[in-house]
Amino acid sequence: MRDVSIxxxxxxxxxxxxxxxxxxxGAEAVVLxxxxxxxxxxxxxxxxxxxxxxxxxxxxxxxxxxxxxxLRGIEALKIEAACASGAxxxxxxxGAVAGGxxxxxxxxxxxxxxxxxxxxxTAALMSAGDAIYEGEHGLSFVALNALLMQRxxxxxxxxxxAFAGFSVNAHRNAVHxxxxxxxxxxxxxxFGRAKMVSAPVSLLDSxxxxxxxxxxxxxxxxxxxxxxxxxxxxxxxAVATDSVALHDRQDPLVLSAAIExxxxxxxxxxxxxxxxxxxxLHDAFTIMAALSLEACGFAEKGQGARLAMEDAIAPTGRxxxxxxxxxxxxxxxxxxxxxYQVVEATLQLRGEAGDAQIAGCRVGMTQSIxxxxxxxxxxxxxxxxx
Amino acid sequence: MRDVSIxxxxxxxxxxxxxxxxxxxGAEAVVLxxxxxxxxxxxxxxxxxxxxxxxxxxxxxxxxxxxxxxLRGIEALKIEAACASGAxxxxxxxGAVAGGxxxxxxxxxxxxxxxxxxxxxTAALMSAGDAIYEGEHGLSFVALNALLMQRxxxxxxxxxxAFAGFSVNAHRNAVHxxxxxxxxxxxxxxFGRAKMVSAPVSLLDSxxxxxxxxxxxxxxxxxxxxxxxxxxxxxxxAVATDSVALHDRQDPLVLSAAIExxxxxxxxxxxxxxxxxxxxLHDAFTIMAALSLEACGFAEKGQGARLAMEDAIAPTGRxxxxxxxxxxxxxxxxxxxxxYQVVEATLQLRGEAGDAQIAGCRVGMTQSIxxxxxxxxxxxxxxxxx
Numbered sequence: 001m002r003d004v005s006i007x008x009x010x011x012x013x014x015x016x017x018x019x020x021x022x023x024x025x026g027a028e029a030v031v032l033x034x035x036x037x038x039x040x041x042x043x044x045x046x047x048x049x050x051x052x053x054x055x056x057x058x059x060x061x062x063x064x065x066x067x068x069x070x071l072r073g074i075e076a077l078k079i080e081a082a083c084a085s086g087a088x089x090x091x092x093x094x095g096a097v098a099g100g101x102x103x104x105x106x107x108x109x110x111x112x113x114x115x116x117x118x119x120x121x122t123a124a125l126m127s128a129g130d131a132i133y134e135g136e137h138g139l140s141f142v143a144l145n146a147l148l149m150q151r152x153x154x155x156x157x158x159x160x161x162a163f164a165g166f167s168v169n170a171h172r173n174a175v176h177x178x179x180x181x182x183x184x185x186x187x188x189x190x191f192g193r194a195k196m197v198s199a200p201v202s203l204l205d206s207x208x209x210x211x212x213x214x215x216x217x218x219x220x221x222x223x224x225x226x227x228x229x230x231x232x233x234x235x236x237x238a239v240a241t242d243s244v245a246l247h248d249r250q251d252p253l254v255l256s257a258a259i260e261x262x263x264x265x266x267x268x269x270x271x272x273x274x275x276x277x278x279x280x281l282h283d284a285f286t287i288m289a290a291l292s293l294e295a296c297g298f299a300e301k302g303q304g305a306r307l308a309m310e311d312a313i314a315p316t317g318r319x320x321x322x323x324x325x326x327x328x329x330x331x332x333x334x335x336x337x338x339x340y341q342v343v344e345a346t347l348q349l350r351g352e353a354g355d356a357q358i359a360g361c362r363v364g365m366t367q368s369i370x371x372x373x374x375x376x377x378x379x380x381x382x383x384x385x386x
Numbered sequence: 387m388r389d390v391s392i393x394x395x396x397x398x399x400x401x402x403x404x405x406x407x408x409x410x411x412g413a414e415a416v417v418l419x420x421x422x423x424x425x426x427x428x429x430x431x432x433x434x435x436x437x438x439x440x441x442x443x444x445x446x447x448x449x450x451x452x453x454x455x456x457l458r459g460i461e462a463l464k465i466e467a468a469c470a471s472g473a474x475x476x477x478x479x480x481g482a483v484a485g486g487x488x489x490x491x492x493x494x495x496x497x498x499x500x501x502x503x504x505x506x507x508t509a510a511l512m513s514a515g516d517a518i519y520e521g522e523h524g525l526s527f528v529a530l531n532a533l534l535m536q537r538x539x540x541x542x543x544x545x546x547x548a549f550a551g552f553s554v555n556a557h558r559n560a561v562h563x564x565x566x567x568x569x570x571x572x573x574x575x576x577f578g579r580a581k582m583v584s585a586p587v588s589l590l591d592s593x594x595x596x597x598x599x600x601x602x603x604x605x606x607x608x609x610x611x612x613x614x615x616x617x618x619x620x621x622x623x624a625v626a627t628d629s630v631a632l633h634d635r636q637d638p639l640v641l642s643a644a645i646e647x648x649x650x651x652x653x654x655x656x657x658x659x660x661x662x663x664x665x666x667l668h669d670a671f672t673i674m675a676a677l678s679l680e681a682c683g684f685a686e687k688g689q690g691a692r693l694a695m696e697d698a699i700a701p702t703g704r705x706x707x708x709x710x711x712x713x714x715x716x717x718x719x720x721x722x723x724x725x726y727q728v729v730e731a732t733l734q735l736r737g738e739a740g741d742a743q744i745a746g747c748r749v750g751m752t753q754s755i756x757x758x759x760x761x762x763x764x765x766x767x768x769x770x771x772x
Contacts, residue, residue, distance in 0.1 A: 001485060001486045001487070021518060044625075050439075050445055051439070052513075053436075053437070053439045053440045053510070053513050054439045054440055056517055057509070057510075057512065057513050057517045057521055058513050058516075058517040058518075058521075059436055059437075059466055059468050059513040059514055060466075060467065060468040060513070060514050060515075060630055060756055060757045060760055060761060061466070062466075062467055062627065062761060063467070063627040063628065063629075063630050063643075063756065063757065063760040063761040064516070064630045064760075066627050067627065067628075067629050067630065067634075072627060072628060072629060073626055073627055073628070073642070073643070073646060074626070074627060075624075075625035075626065075627070076625070076627045076761065077465055077466070077467050077474050077477070077478070077625065077761075078465070078466040078467065079463055079464070079465055079466075079478075080445055080446075080447070080448075080463070080464040080465075080466060081446065081448055081449070081463050081464065082445050082446040082449075088463045091463070092463070092465075092478055092481075095478075095481060095482055095485055095487040096481055096485070098485060098486075098487065099387060099481060099482070099484060099485010099486050099487055100387045100484075100485050101387070101481040101484065101485055123443070124439070124443075126443065127438075127439050127443050127444050127445040127446070128445055128446050129446075130444075130450070131442055131443045131444040132407060132444075135443055135444075238461075239430075239461035239462070239463065240459055240460070240461065241448065241449040241452050241453065241458060241459055241460060241461070241462045242449065242453075242458060242459070243449075243453050243458060244446055244449050244450045244453065248453075256459070257449075257459070260459060370446055370449065371446045371449065374446055374449040374450075375446060375448060375449040375462065375463075
């Protein structure tokens with residue numbers, strides 16, 4: 001298979017975009033990414049999105065966004081894997097270029113969550129869980145994460161304050177990201193006083209409902225090199241799944257799909273946790289950040305929260321995470337998030353992350369989690385020597 | 387890229403499956419296809435589905451159906467292209483095997499449409515159109531097709547009776563298909579008396595709301611041959627798009643995406659319309675059958691309906707269509723339909739279509755249409771000699 005590079009990136013600020021439709025948001029990100037790559041017409045567009053049917057009464061997003069981006073006619077499909085939909089679109093795009101189906105493709109993630117009332121959006125988000133065994137019994141997605149966080153605190157003897165560092169780091173980093181939703185630092189004290197959403201998950205443990213879109217252009221590394229394009233290589237790409245319902249797992253505090261997904265990506269890239277200069281993980285809730293760090297080999301079981309307590313996740317720490325705000329402070333327009341992560345990782349590896357720059361970084365990892373660990377997608381990105 | 391074959395097929399009867407959940411329907415088709423192929427664990431599962439979020443409050447279908455089919459852990463994603471979602475899943479699976487991402491994958495289409503009231507399902511189906519320019523103004527999907535049919539009759543001087551042959555042929559062929567929803571023949575007179583849904587589209591012009599699931603197992607042709615598996619080769623695979631809204635097209639009676647999609651598939655396979663022994667087309671409405679035949683080169687513009695009037699579409703005709711009932715009489719569980727078409731085409735090419743068998747067929751084509759021509763996916767299938 002062919003080596004694949006990211007040759008262009010585009011993103012719009014994560015906001016409540018009241019005046020922009022789904023297709024306008026998506027098309028803007030696609031056009032920005034194509035401009036960045038200097039490409040006019042890609043071979044295909046893969047759109048990651050989770051909620052358009054439920055919130056905007058709109059499916060067929062592939063054709064819709066292709067047309068609005070001036071690409072009428074090209075191959076275009078929507079890819080869905082709950083909150084990992086953006087990463088899923090990248091995965092399909094990666095496969096298409098690596099395998100030779102197309103030379104140049106765009107992977108775009110888009111989500112418009114604010115076109116419905118908050119309770120409707122909350123209900124729609126629960127479609128990431130198991131509708132029959134979880135949703136119908138009244139569990140919201142926040143409640144699922146609250147059960148996990150409660151269990152984690154119980155098993156390993158933490159209080160909720162142990163998670164403050166994740167939120168403090170994310171908000172601190174978002175200050176330097178013009179596309180982030182919440183560009184203000186918070187303190188551990190602010191975290192301690194935050195209102196409860198579903199105990200022990202507080203407002204400051206949770207990512208916010210938001211609108212956004214991000215996109216990348218992919219091409220064979222060889223082709224990018226010949227055209228003198230600055231590229232970031234994708235050296236690992238993997239998807240793994242688990243039961244959708246939490247109760248069906250042997251140990252709910254072990255994200256088996258995250259372990260499997262990371263292991264496959266590490267194996268493909270010939271890398272391991274110690275090679276990573278940063279890790280854009282799926283901190284939709286602080287507990288997910290802790291579990292993801294453990295699943296990917298950055299901490300022992302039950303020790304993920306400790307990395308936050310010790311500030312090892314800071315930009316200058318052992319394993320920087322959420323370097324441009326993460327899901328918590330950049331915002332989490334669910335189907336777009338996987339591509340925001342990859343756009344940010346690309347900025348870091350290109351050395352274009354501004355004040356959020358991780359000094360001298362060469363290898364980074366992104367991980368998106370669909371559902372409470374049901375579908376996990378990992379990518380490893382590497383700076384091209386030049 | 388590698389030559390790809392279908393090495394296993396599975397389908398469940400198209401019915402109102404009140405007692406079966408979405409994941410049970412999907413998993414059944416996947417397990418049947420794996421059994422048919424003699425494969426235990428594929429590398430990936432791609433699930434085609436359009437409406438699960440809106441009707442069943444359930445997304446994340448990749449992980450959900452993988453788990454219910456006993457495949458927890460494997461790569462699994464949902465693919466959406468409105469009513470062409472099943473074909474879209476096949477397209478992604480084809481690319482994964484052809485390109486080398488996986489050796490063996492399953493493409494499954496599943497839809498459960500009867501878990502909502504009919505008006506809710508009708509509204510959900512409209513998400514295949516343009517929500518802002520069409521849906522919000524009150525157009526249903528049937529109404530969009532009624533506009534097209536009216537225009538076609540006006541431009542070319544047909545009455546609605548000209549379309550009877552499509553429905554008569556589909557119902558006649560479905561009699562021989564145990565998985566079809568409507569296994570009873572109708573006459574042109576029955577068609578003439580059918581109740582109007584949205585004039586001139588009558589009940590007998592329209593495919594019905596239904597539940598169903600179908601799946602295929604794909605592998606490199608070389609691998610299938612080595613293992614002595616009976617295979618049907620995929621020699622052409624293409625996706626093309628158009629504007630989602632009808633008003634945005636130069637001539638609404640020209641399905642540009644169907645033309646483009648067919649041309650790409652023909653070019654890849656080195657085939658043309660005259661090579662086709664049958665054509666499983668997207669007769670969600672009789673007008674779509676006429677337009678699809680024209681777009682794919684089986685009739686001149688405005689002459690598609692004539693093929694039905696002359697019965698050239700019968701099993702013994704020049705270009706047999708809907709050989710096992712088509713969308714009209716087999717039923718149209720939207721996201722599953724693309725894979726029902728391919729499963730039926732495979733049965734034909736294997737010579738296992740029973741009383742519906744097209745004698746001596748060697749090459750066939752399937753085409754799925756998402757929206758009113760917005761996303762069109764074509765596959766060409768060929769019998770393996772041996």
